[in-house]
Amino acid sequence: MQPIWYLIKKEFKQVFRTREMLSIIFIAPMIQMLVLGFAISTEVKNVSLIIADFDRSRISREILQAFEHTDRFRVVGYETSYRGIETAIHRWHAQMAIIIPADFGRNLQRGLQPEVQVIVDGLDGNTAGVALGYASGIFQRFGEVWLQQRAVARAAAASPPGHRVVVEDRLWYNLDLKPEQYMIPGIVVVLVTIISMMLSAMSLVREKEIGTLEQLIVTPLKRYQLVLGKILPFLILTFIELGIVLMAAQLIFGIRIAGSYTLLAGLAFLxxxxxxxxxxxxxxxxxxxxxxxxxxxxxxxxxILMSGFFVPIENMPGVLQKVTYINPMRYFMYIMREIFQKGSSLQFLLKDWLPMTAFGLVIFTFSVLKFQKRLT
Amino acid sequence: MNSRKISVQTRDLTKRFGRFTAVNRVSLQVYEGEIFGFLGANGAGKTTLIRMLTGLLKPSEGEGFVAGYDIWRQAEAIKRHIGYMSQRFSLYEDLTAEENLTFYGGIYGLNRRDIENRKRELFAHVGLQPFANQMTRDLPLGFKQRLALACALLHDPPIVFLDEPTSGVDPRARRNFWNLIYQTAQLGKTVFVTTHFMDEAEYCHRVGIMHMGKIIALGAPGRLKQKYRKSTMQDVFIELHRLSEEQA
Incomplete structure (x- = not known):
């Protein structure tokens, strides 16, 4: 055991004396997490909106106020002609336009079914779809409120209540649709992978490059001692790193973790x-x-690409989906998200950590055997 | 003729890399306490031979024994009985001189007290006390090489292999280093040293001259000079080269 201990001490001395190493280990991950955490977002906010109100009634003003008072939309202008709307969208000034036709308010009060036109720039399909969803939500809510008010007014007239199917949606696990809640655990996986894999590879190759590996090979050091002495420091560093980014996830992004830290650490080890x-x-x-x-x-x-970090694995072509099964990160990505969001148990995650561990042990054994304590 | 114990022995030791034969049937004997010089131009096969003897490379053919152990089957046992200083300086530049020694002491399994004692002895032996706490990268090359020698001697091995230990340093530092080699041999250690400086050959007890993977002359410098009727080893070396070119 003693030689391993000396190897570990030496490695830590070297790491803490090299400024580049320190920044790779501690500063770069923080920056990556902050940048990726805030930038990788599927949330749609501040959709630039242009409004053409040909009605100018009390009702149309109420509708438009609803759009002005949400941060989903940002009203960038008012137009009085269709041509103006066309130009605004063409020049990227606006992503969405709402057109309320003349007599909209009066027709609504008369009990007709007046229509409102919504135009969306479809170039960015995802944003367009989400923005359209928000817009219809606002119209729907307006409609409900308006019907209720009328119902109250007509209560005396005792009109039969309308039979309607109402969809009440509840989002589970990520109640306020915070994209960070989903992305941050993924970023943690990516960071842990980079630190453990790249730093251990670099540190071993560096010894090869400067000739100290040759010097170590002529000592009675056993192969397992050399491998452990080079691997353990990076195992420890990776866990420190994991602790730091998990703390940052909570303090900076306010991400809560539903599952157990012990389980998370144990599976990270595997x-x-x-x-x-x-x-x-x-x-x-x-x-x-x-x-x-x-x-x-x-x-x-x-x-990363084959882990489901950016693109959900279910969205990949069938062949590629099969390829992801040989990617250890795929399993850990899933495990991490499960533990974070749902607090899943060891038994529940069995189908993921079992292949992940098997894969890890095969790779590890193969690499250690390939790592000869001889030159060429 | 020689009743001393044999430290290093090879018989027809050969190393091929693909179709290229780097070491071609080398047979030699080195005795305990001897400074054995291995001479030859760059690429003559000196380093390859040393690497086979230290267990860094597996031979292609032939036999070899170091400190009584078989290089084919007992490479790990050999490693406990040899010190090795490689051709290029290979200690940790971002550790201090002392930390490098402590590290290798730990690797060789010395206990803490032995490490402290050996450090004190060796710093005195190689004259490095004033630099003990300096970062290795800041030491002049001559001192780095002394530090490397100290690391090779740390576990008190009976045999040390020095692969071109003096390349790249000025003549005065080379002379100082050779004084160290003498002192080391006086401690009863066998020193196996390669060099391409012919003046250094004069300091060796015996030399082997290598050319294209083969040993073309073997003996004490005085005898070789006598045999080829030259006054310096430099001239002997040139003469031998001429002869082997003629043969070829």
């Missing part, structure tokens, strides 16, 4: 077999730190 194993594997096939960096990025980009 996941790290895969990433640290890949780190060793990369160090055995590269000779310089640049090469190691390049190959690490190749792996990391593939792993």
């Amino acid at each position: 996941y790290l077999f895969a990433t640290l194993g890949l780190g060793i594997l990369i160090s055995t096939i590269t000779h310089t730190q640049q090469q190691a960096m390049f190959v690490s990025w190749f792996f990391i980009v593939f792993m």
